Amino acid sequence: xxQDMKExxxxxxxxxxxxxxxxxxVIGMIVIGLYPLMDGIFAGNIIGQTAMxxxxxxxxxxxxxxxxxx
Numbered sequence: 343x344x345q346d347m348k349e350x351x352x353x354x355x356x357x358x359x360x361x362x363x364x365x366x367x368v369i370g371m372i373v374i375g376l377y378p379l380m381d382g383i384f385a386g387n388i389i390g391q392t393a394m395x396x397x398x399x400x401x402x403x404x405x406x407x408x409x410x411x412x
Contacts, residue, residue: 385393
């Protein structure tokens with residue numbers, strides 16, 4: 343498998359490789375992007391309005407902390 347990937351990297355067009363290798367990353371980013379949506383559905387429907395307020399306050403702080411430590 344390792345040899346096959348090396349062969350593909352040396353023989354295929356770069357644009358084809360770009361699309362082939364970026365698909366898993368795009369799918370991962372979509373899944374990660376769905377986490378806040380699912381948190382909102384869970385907090386809004388099950389826990390209530392107070393949980394949505396707390397989530398609204400905590401989410402920007404979480405994003406700031408995440409991108410500060412990249």
